[in-house]
Amino acid sequence: MTDTTGSATKPPSLWARFLDSDILASFLRSKVTMVAAFVVLLLFIGAAFSPWIAPTDPFDPASVFLSDANIPPAWQDGGDPRFLLGTDDQGRDLYSAILYGLRVSLIVGGLGVLLAATIGITLGLLAGYLGGRVDALIMRIADVQLTFPAILIALLIDGVVRGIFKGANREDTALYVLVISIGLSFWVQYARTIRGSTLVERNKDYVQAARLVGLPAPLIMLRHVLPNVIGPVLVILTINLALAVITEATLSFLGVGLPPTQPSLGTLISIGNRYLFSGDWWIVAFPGATLAILVLAVNLLGDWLRDALNPRLR
Amino acid sequence: MTEPVISVRDLTVEFVTRRGTLRALDKVSFDVARGEVLGVVGESGAGKSVTGSAIIGLIDPPGRIAGGEIRLAGERIDNLPQERMRRIRGKRIGMIFQDPLTSLNPLYRVGEQLVETIRTHTDLDAAGARKRAIALLDEVGIPAPDRRIDGYPHEFSGGMRQRVVIALALCAEPDFIIADEPTTALDVSVQAQIIALIKRLCKERGTSVMLVTHDMGVIAETADRVAVMYAGRIAEIGPVRDVVKAPLHPYARGLMGAIPSIEGDAERLVQIPGAMPRLSNIPRGCAFNPRCGEVFERCRVERPELIDVEGRQVACHLYDREHQPARTGEIAA
Amino acid sequence: MTERPFVEVRDLRRVFDVSKPWLNRMLERQDKQFLKAVDGVSFDIRKGETFALVGESGSGKSTVARMVVGLLPPSGGAVSIDGISMTDRAVSQERQRLRRRIQMIFQDPYASLNPRWRVGRIIAEPIRAFDVIQGEQAITARVGELLTLVGLHPDDAKKFPHEFSGGQRQRIAIARALAADAEFIVCDEPTSALDVSVQAQILNLMRDLQERLGLTYLFISHNLAVVRHMATRIGVMYLGRLVEVSEGKRLFSDPRHPYTRMLLEAVPDLAMVGKPREGVKGEIPNPIDPPSGCTFHPRCPLVFDRCRVEAPAVIDGVACHAVNQGRAAA
Numbered sequence: 020m021t022d023t024t025g026s027a028t029k030p031p032s033l034w035a036r037f038l039d040s041d042i043l044a045s046f047l048r049s050k051v052t053m054v055a056a057f058v059v060l061l062l063f064i065g066a067a068f069s070p071w072i073a074p075t076d077p078f079d080p081a082s083v084f085l086s087d088a089n090i091p092p093a094w095q096d097g098g099d100p101r102f103l104l105g106t107d108d109q110g111r112d113l114y115s116a117i118l119y120g121l122r123v124s125l126i127v128g129g130l131g132v133l134l135a136a137t138i139g140i141t142l143g144l145l146a147g148y149l150g151g152r153v154d155a156l157i158m159r160i161a162d163v164q165l166t167f168p169a170i171l172i173a174l175l176i177d178g179v180v181r182g183i184f185k186g187a188n189r190e191d192t193a194l195y196v197l198v199i200s201i202g203l204s205f206w207v208q209y210a211r212t213i214r215g216s217t218l219v220e221r222n223k224d225y226v227q228a229a230r231l232v233g234l235p236a237p238l239i240m241l242r243h244v245l246p247n248v249i250g251p252v253l254v255i256l257t258i259n260l261a262l263a264v265i266t267e268a269t270l271s272f273l274g275v276g277l278p279p280t281q282p283s284l285g286t287l288i289s290i291g292n293r294y295l296f297s298g299d300w301w302i303v304a305f306p307g308a309t310l311a312i313l314v315l316a317v318n319l320l321g322d323w324l325r326d327a328l329n330p331r332l333r
Numbered sequence: 334m335t336e337p338v339i340s341v342r343d344l345t346v347e348f349v350t351r352r353g354t355l356r357a358l359d360k361v362s363f364d365v366a367r368g369e370v371l372g373v374v375g376e377s378g379a380g381k382s383v384t385g386s387a388i389i390g391l392i393d394p395p396g397r398i399a400g401g402e403i404r405l406a407g408e409r410i411d412n413l414p415q416e417r418m419r420r421i422r423g424k425r426i427g428m429i430f431q432d433p434l435t436s437l438n439p440l441y442r443v444g445e446q447l448v449e450t451i452r453t454h455t456d457l458d459a460a461g462a463r464k465r466a467i468a469l470l471d472e473v474g475i476p477a478p479d480r481r482i483d484g485y486p487h488e489f490s491g492g493m494r495q496r497v498v499i500a501l502a503l504c505a506e507p508d509f510i511i512a513d514e515p516t517t518a519l520d521v522s523v524q525a526q527i528i529a530l531i532k533r534l535c536k537e538r539g540t541s542v543m544l545v546t547h548d549m550g551v552i553a554e555t556a557d558r559v560a561v562m563y564a565g566r567i568a569e570i571g572p573v574r575d576v577v578k579a580p581l582h583p584y585a586r587g588l589m590g591a592i593p594s595i596e597g598d599a600e601r602l603v604q605i606p607g608a609m610p611r612l613s614n615i616p617r618g619c620a621f622n623p624r625c626g627e628v629f630e631r632c633r634v635e636r637p638e639l640i641d642v643e644g645r646q647v648a649c650h651l652y653d654r655e656h657q658p659a660r661t662g663e664i665a666a
Numbered sequence: 667m668t669e670r671p672f673v674e675v676r677d678l679r680r681v682f683d684v685s686k687p688w689l690n691r692m693l694e695r696q697d698k699q700f701l702k703a704v705d706g707v708s709f710d711i712r713k714g715e716t717f718a719l720v721g722e723s724g725s726g727k728s729t730v731a732r733m734v735v736g737l738l739p740p741s742g743g744a745v746s747i748d749g750i751s752m753t754d755r756a757v758s759q760e761r762q763r764l765r766r767r768i769q770m771i772f773q774d775p776y777a778s779l780n781p782r783w784r785v786g787r788i789i790a791e792p793i794r795a796f797d798v799i800q801g802e803q804a805i806t807a808r809v810g811e812l813l814t815l816v817g818l819h820p821d822d823a824k825k826f827p828h829e830f831s832g833g834q835r836q837r838i839a840i841a842r843a844l845a846a847d848a849e850f851i852v853c854d855e856p857t858s859a860l861d862v863s864v865q866a867q868i869l870n871l872m873r874d875l876q877e878r879l880g881l882t883y884l885f886i887s888h889n890l891a892v893v894r895h896m897a898t899r900i901g902v903m904y905l906g907r908l909v910e911v912s913e914g915k916r917l918f919s920d921p922r923h924p925y926t927r928m929l930l931e932a933v934p935d936l937a938m939v940g941k942p943r944e945g946v947k948g949e950i951p952n953p954i955d956p957p958s959g960c961t962f963h964p965r966c967p968l969v970f971d972r973c974r975v976e977a978p979a980v981i982d983g984v985a986c987h988a989v990n991q992g993r994a995a996a
Contacts (some may be wrong), residue, residue: 044351224778227737228842232795233765246782376861377832490949516934520722521888523949525932547861550891550934577936591866593895595918595930596937601873602866602895608831609861 045327055319062313066122073115074101078280084110089299105301107290109279113301116287117309123283124310127194128263131201135263136256138202139209144248146210147217148240158214161207169266173200173275193277197270201263208255216248250328257321261314268310284310336407337364338509338541339388343401344411346380346387346565348612350395355612357383359565360401362639365509368539370532372556372573374549374588378609379562381545385511387411388543389426390418406508424454427502427540431514433494436501437486443470443497444482447504454505469500473530492523499530506538513545528555549592553577561585564610564620571645581647584621619650627651670749671710672882673717673734673850678743680704680729684954701954703729705906706743708980711850716876716883718897718914720890722929724953725903731854731886735770736761747850766796769843773855775835779827785838786823789813792846812841816871833864840871844879852884857892869896890933894918902926905953905961911983922984924966960987968993 046052065072075082087110090099098105104113146157177196184192220226221244229239268285270276272292277283279290284306291303346358358380365371373381386392388403390410403411410421422428430436438446447466451457457465463482470478473496486494495515502510512531516524532555535542544555552559553573560570561582569582580586590603607624610616616623622632631650639646640653685691685698704726711717719727732738734745736752745752747768750760769792772778779788789809792798799805810820816837827835836856843851856872857865869892875881887893893900900917902910902925910923921927928947948965951957957964963973968988978985987993 041351224772224774225780227772228770228778228839229780229791230737231735231765231768231770232792232846233762234791234795243780247780376863492949520950521890521929522722522932524934528934548934549862549936553936554934588863589936591863592936593866593869593889593891594937595891595894595933595935602870604866604870605863606867608833608864 042327049323052323055316058316059320065118066125069118069122073118075112075115077111077116077119092301104305107302113305117306120282120284120287124264124267127197127267128260130198131263132259134198134202135205136209139206140213143210143213144217144240147214148221161210164207169200169204172204173270176200177275190278190281197267197276201266205259212251213248217244220244220247254321254325257324261317265314337366338406339365340404345400346383346396347399348396357565361567363560363570365541367541368535370535370542370544370556372552372559373545374552375562376609380565381562382513385513385545389422424505425507427507427510429498429502429512429515431517433498436498439486442483442485450501450504469503473500491519495527510540510542512542516551564615569647575645582649583625583627672713672748673711674746676708676744678704678707678733679741681741699954702906707908709901713882714880715898716885716896718885718893718900719903720887720893721903722950724950726906727886727903728854731852735768735852766846767849769848769851771839771843771853771856774859775832775839778839779835781827785825789842789845796846798846812845816841832860833867836868850882854886905956909985922989923986924968925962
């Protein structure tokens with residue numbers, strides 16, 4: 020062989036590739052995205068380190084006094100400098116409760132979305148790669164699934180769980196019920212997306228080449244197809260996180276979610292709602308605002324990610 | 334009539350990206366005479382499609398015409414406002430694209446699309462336009478045009494669809510047609526029919542055609558003159574017989590030798606080492622110099638201009654008599 | 667024992683179900699529709715030769731290729747390679763061993779390499795799957811060797827496919843096909859996505875490798891000039907059937923089937939500058955509803971009554987009633 024078209028240049032390191040990537044460039048170009056990312060980061064840090072950041076532990080009965088109940092925010096008449104955002108009906112510091120609530124909300128939302136993604140990716144991959152009856156069966160289940168709203172599923176699972184674990188305390192099971200409900204109501208979108216891209220990838224020649232080598236189907240799905248269809252899932256994951264947090268809040272607000280002893284943002288809003296008409300607006304307003312900001316920021320981030328990962332918009 | 338239909342001078346097209354400015358076309362100049370078919374060949378990335386887009390004013394941002402001028406029958410058209418350019422497109426310059434499916438709206442009958450185009454560019458009434466549409470379909474060789482005119486694009490075969498697209502391009506009797514890979518998506522047997530059709534129309538109507546394709550065979554049979562492009566520049570331009578049979582530019586020589594033929598007996602194809610440079614990385618001097626077998630010092634420093642050699646123009650220092658004795662091109666194996 | 671051909675394809679058939687979904691069929695009162703993509707194709711390939719299948723779109727040449735390598739189960743007929751059946755379920759053990767000796771090069775070098783994998787891993791996949799060499803170091807060395815063999819640099823193993831041009835990717839695909847010491851390589855339009863100068867590089871490389879390693883190729887292409895350059899023997903396909911099989915150059919100097927003649931007449935070629943050509947009639951019919959008898963009869967200049975009724979068998983390399991009855995001027 021006389022010709023050598025190969026070059027001996029070393030491939031750049033992962034970090035160098037990241038610094039040079041279009042994704043980073045598009046991130047740095049969008050001010051809104053940068054602000055949104057900053058807010059999300061702040062809220063995540065707040066949630067993750069709430070036991071260290073929060074001035075008081077709102078779940079420690081020893082530090083909560085009923086005499087401190089319904090104190091307005093610190094800058095208002097009757098405010099108490101110990102409670103920056105005021106207190107709720109049980110005398111818990113609202114600022115601390117929001118940090119703890121945020122943590123619970125994000126855990127429930129995050130786990131729920133991860134569960135949904137796991138179910139959805141697995142079923143979508145199977146449906147897309149195997150096709151035929153497996154595909155038809157999975158997609159019909161998905162269609163049926165879509166007709167049930169999350170709240171119905173939550174009620175159903177709540178009922179089933181209570182039926183099975185008769186003696187179980189609701190406080191212990193509530194979190195799992197929520198995660199499973201969110202997981203079961205959100206998986207369809209993942210399954211459909213993954214199935215669609217799998218149908219495309221399955222017919223590409225690199226998959227055929229892997230088949231020629233005699234690789235078994237599960238290995239081909241895992242090694243070849245999955246890494247090439249997972250991209251869009253990242254986007255759905257982010258946008259779904261916001262949706263899951265809202266779903267959790269809705270369920271908790273309606274009383275199927277987390278109990279007041281283990282309050283999420285939704286529970287806090289639900290509690291505050293009862294005091295709205297007595298003029299204690301802060302109990303509902305601050306958790307509500309936190310929820311709104313979180314959802315907005317995560318959504319903005321998701322929108323940007325969708326555009327940045329879409330090669331046609333670049 | 335001596336004035337060329339299309340005259341392009343020093344046309345430069347740039348794409349501004351985050352990583353710097355890419356020059357997709359670099360001082361490209363050529364003329365197309367009335368009734369002439371100019372073939373534009375080159376490999377992917379040579380800039381042949383960009384040339385077509387620039388002439389019809391359809392370069393999308395971040396691309397822009399950065400220099401030079403384009404004249405249509407003597408009138409400058411590269412700096413016209415969008416609105417006036419749109420009227421010229423379709424009316425005076427027609428277009429034929431590679432995939433006939435993308436040029437036809439699948440939701441409308443073929444006749445509706447033809448009639449609409451005819452009526453926007455002429456002042457015929459509906460009945461007159463329909464009559465004209467049928468005549469056009471007949472002219473491009475569609476059997477039973479008075480019935481087929483009411484068919485939808487999907488009811489036509491690939492070759493017939495491309496004929497409809499050609500009819501569509503002819504609606505307003507343009508002076509100039511840009512055909513971008515018009516036969517690439519078609520089967521060999523149909524390809525020949527479309528080539529014959531384009532040639533016939535040129536002769537009968539006196540329309541000029543710029544035929545952009547990567548297929549030298551198509552050019553060899555269709556074009557009167559051919560321009561060989563490389564890395565956004567014209568390497569050689571001249572009568573098709575000369576350029577195909579006895580190319581002068583080392584790239585053109587390599588390209589012709591690389592094409593397997595159904596005649597001839599080359600046991601081994603000529604191969605040009607390496608690949609066309611990326612736009613971000615065009616070498617200094619002659620863009621072809623790193624791949625050229627006859628490279629010398631001047632090629633690495635100074636960009637060759639098109640010079641007249643043996644009835645054609647070549648951008649190669651080898652043929653610059655003042656500095657280097659010219660060599661005539663036998664194919665270097 | 668007489669010498670048995672390396673690859674034997676006998677009466678290969680493939681039918682695709684192209685019916686609309688069940689519900690639509692019921693509502694529109696339509697029957698199931700079938701497409702005979704490949705309809706009784708037989709040929710042999712001798713060891714070390716290049717057998718080419720040419721045809722236009724819908725001729726079924728790629729379907730034949732996929733059935734020969736075992737990517738697509740045939741609806742009928744048999745394929746055997748080196749005496750081992752690819753189609754008989756009973757010999758799956760042997761077939762597994764045979765698989766290592768057969769590889770494929772695909773048309774689109776942008777789709778045939780997993781974009782998320784580094785080149786080294788891509789080329790090493792067959793080595794690992796067939797357990798050809800053990801030990802990471804030995805595998806890396808072998809990958810480097812293969813890259814050098816196809817004209818790339820061993821360090822290219824660390825890069826991703828998108829860092830290469832189309833021609834370089836096709837070289838990588840060739841390296842992968844050779845990784846497990848394949849003897850028989852099915853090439854499905856290996857250069858039709860490439861520029862001509864790159865095509866020349868790849869075709870030359872494939873010929874060099876064949877000479878050096880004694881490879882046998884089944885070469886699928888729509889490009890007659892490329893086929894002429896590469897093939898020892900050529901089969902011409904039309905609508906799922908083989909219409910003519912001929913020794914390489916003879917097909918061009920002495921085409922016998924009317925379709926082959928028409929095809930040769932139609933090819934745009936450098937040699938045709940300024941020459942007038944005869945018109946080619948018609949287009950390929952819809953393969954779902956092919957013409958009766960000889961499928962080429964509506965376009966054939968030599969058509970007579972028998973052609974409309976009876977499909978011609980391949981006799982002496984040509985499937986044409988007119989030629990076999992001596993009605994065609996040879």
